[in-house]
């Protein structure tokens with residue numbers, strides 16, 4: 001019964017995608033589905049620019065010539081940098097050509113790792129952690145605040161091309177949940193950075209967005225002024241004094 005419902009749901013989703021590729025962006029990026037669009041189809045020629053051709057050569061030189069496929073992740077990363085933060089099907093095909101594998105081998109990697117974006121993202125791609133500790137601490141409200149403030153759906157890009165909002169699973173900051181990551185693609189092919197903003201509130205994420213819009217760089221890390229890095233809120237609670245010396249240093253004599 002469950003399998004039949006799941007198959008039915010999949011058919012419905014495919015139908016939505018066929019009717020509107022844009023609509024697919026409101027689903028999780030984990031839903032890996034490609035529909036040809038005017039700006040993303042295999043007929044569009046894509047190649048590394050001259051500077052990146054040199055970088056690609058350098059990357060390949062790190063691997064034995066019969067293991068070129070091991071360079072798939074750094075080459076996809078380079079392609080994504082060149083293409084403004086996302087990977088077209090043609091870019092993935094070009095990587096497959098360079099490392100001499102079937103394109104599906106590259107698609108498998110690009111669809112598995114959530115740092116690879118397969119649809120357009122904003123210059124600042126805001127990734128809300130959706131895993132349990134962050135969700136319990138209010139990540140849904142964080143996402144709602146961002147979507148409402150920016151007037152977009154999940155994975156849609158704002159009209160000015162500056163922002164998009166996505167979801168990522170646990171980014172290892174659960175102790176300071178909830179948190180978001182800002183993937184900053186504003187430097188173009190110079191490379192991008194990921195900054196973590198932790199202990200965020202709906203109000204704080206909107207402030208962060210507005211600072212980024214003005215070209216400011218909000219300080220990453222915890223946004224709770226009562227916490228130092230990942231320490232307890234309000235200051236240390238343990239190890240407040242010099243620990244006592246061991247009762248006896250000579251274990252044989254004790």
Ligand code: FES
Pocket residue numbers: 129130131132133134135169170171172173174175177178179
């Ligand atoms: S659950 Fe959000 S960082 Fe771990």
